[in-house]
Amino acid sequence: MQLANDSAGIGVWELDLNSNELIWDEWMYKLYGIKTDKFLGAYQAWENSVHPEDIEDAKVKLEAAINGTGIYDTEFRIIRPDGEIRTMKASAEVVRDDTGAPISVIGVNYDITEKVNTLATLIQAKKEAENSAKAKSAFLANMSHEIRTPMNAILGGLQLLKNADLDLELKNTLNNASFSAQSLLTIINDILDYSKIESNKLELEEAPFSLQEILDSVQYDLDSEVSNKGIDFSVSTDNTCADSWLGDLVRVKQILLNLASNAVKFTSEGSVQIKVTEQIYNNQEAIQFEVIDSGIGMNSDAQQRIFERFSQADTSTTRKYGGTGLGMSITISLIKLMGGEIKLSSELNKGTEIKVTLPLKHSKITTKHTKEKSLTAPKLAKFNILIAEDNRINQALIKSFLKPTTADLTFVENGQQAVDAVKQKKYDLIFMDIHMPEMDGIEAQILINEFDSRIPVIALTANVMKEDIEYYLSQGFTAHIGKPIDINNLYGLLHQFTS
Missing domain, CATH: 3.30.565.10 (Histidine kinase-like ATPase, C-terminal domain)
Known part of the structure; x- marks a missing residue:
């Protein structure tokens, strides 16, 4: 047993509950860094060595084991005479007489500092990895939004030009530009999908x-x-x-x-x-x-x-x-x-x-x-449509997209203006951007819904990740259409909500 203890560096101790005397073997002194010639008493040495933040818990668990209401299997830190802090693993068995009364406690201590430090390092590394993954996801989501906003104007403009009367050479140039822009959008989507798959977030x-x-x-x-x-x-x-x-x-x-x-x-x-x-x-x-x-x-x-x-x-x-x-x-x-x-x-x-x-x-x-496509714009001559969009280029693009509907269009530049507009005039449909100054689209939609829940409010945003769309719908938006806007998707959606 002594050879085994020496090999494992395990210290053995015994507490006599009648005399309150604590006996340590040689390894206990080594673990605690205390010399026997300066030893004033094992129990006092133990109590003085345990970290002030850990001593009460260690004593409570020992008393619980002695009283028969718990087991003594715990960890605590000690402060050695040289100031070094180590972590001990401690366990013990209570010896009882024929009547069941406790007479002594026999236990062991062994140093688990390296194990604790390694575990702490792993936990920290895991936390840093998780934070890095979150930062990467947030970066990609933001990057997607920032790229999609100008792509909306590019692809939207190209879609409108397809209906223009152009000569063959210009038509070919337009088709090449459209193909290249669509290819760029595919690459953006691939990067986002790859990121979600890599982080196991794709459901x-x-x-x-x-x-x-x-x-x-x-x-x-x-x-x-x-x-x-x-x-x-x-x-x-x-x-x-x-x-x-x-x-x-x-x-x-x-x-x-x-x-x-x-x-x-x-x-x-x-x-x-x-x-x-x-x-x-x-x-x-x-x-x-x-x-x-x-x-x-x-x-x-x-x-x-x-x-x-x-x-x-x-x-x-x-x-x-x-x-x-x-x-x-x-x-x-x-x-x-x-x-x-x-x-x-x-x-x-x-x-x-x-x-x-x-x-x-x-x-x-x-x-x-639900997202049906339509090649033709619905005729909405008696419809009032409110568009909340802070980007002037996107405003001009949406205006061109909706012009064939002959609907009455009102443009505002932030959520607060959208709320004010609804209170002053009756609208049949609202397109709401999400990121806007003063008041964002989510807060504006909630206020509009409280004022008149019958108005369909469609989220019009470059945020197209699944969790974003689900969140918008859960907040009360009627539907979602992503940027860059596909004109056929837009017309299909209008047919749904105006037929």
Whole structure:
């Protein structure tokens, strides 16, 4: 026993409860840094050595053990004669006579300072990492907002110019500018998604959705690029495949759109096909997407790299086709979050086939997505619309967007002016920016809702992260439309609230 104690550096002590004498072994003196020739009594030495902030708790626990109302298993700090503070782990057993009366306590002490310090260091490191993650998320959210605000004016202006009477050369220049601006917005969204996936903050919704709606939307989004390239693009769905499913509509579309847009991007001639079937995967019904293209293809090394973050097939691919390399990584992460799998088959210069299986549940209810698009503006000649927006460029852009509606438009520059305007005039609809001087959009919406809860108030903001949108809706906003504003989304929303 002594050899074991010596090896572990464990000190043994015994307290005689009749004489109140405390006996220490040699290791106790070493642990406490006290010399035996200067020792005035073990109990006094122990009491004087324990840190003033810890002594009461240590004594209370010892008394509780002696009285039979607790166990003695604790930690406390000691101050050695040289001023060094150490942390002790202490435990003990109470010895009782035949009547159950306590007669002595036998216990041990051992030094756990290094363990405590290491744990404290780890806790501090974890706290710093969490703070860093929060700071990064806040930075990305703010950066997204700051970039989206000018992007709103750029993309909005380009959308308006598409209706202008321009010659062929200018139309081509306009289309190139629109494509480049949309590509920049895609990169911004990819960076935000990657950040959320990396910090485990991306959550999937589970709501009824229509599979056909996703397929139609993907075709709509890629129609312009497919037409410009002159390639064949087809979507076929097996007759036995159900249309109604439970899952995250936005993320399912994101997976398919990323795969299909990559196929179109890397196909200069030939075709891109999307084949949709219903399968059984791990004893559960599942959607299977096959995206087949006749594009540039990949060799075996490139196929391995395509699954890495920030990677594309090779550097020449990046130079020729652009992109961050994040899209595929995000797609794979989303597939894994859904419990699915992805398989890739490709041959250089002969095309690529990607097969994705997503195990989702059937839904008995088909719910159309609330954000319907519309190519035409609704006629709102008798409507009064209030727009709270502090950015003059955005004011001019929204005014141009809403001009075809023939609605009566009122612009204010902050939340307080919006509240005052509602009190002076009846409005049928309000578009409310969030970040404004004097009074922000959230506070203004709450006050307007208290004054007249019947007026739909739509959040119009560059904050587009899921948690932001959910927060706005929980605060009473009727709907949300993000910046940069998609004119077809805007018209679709107006049709919803004015029909």
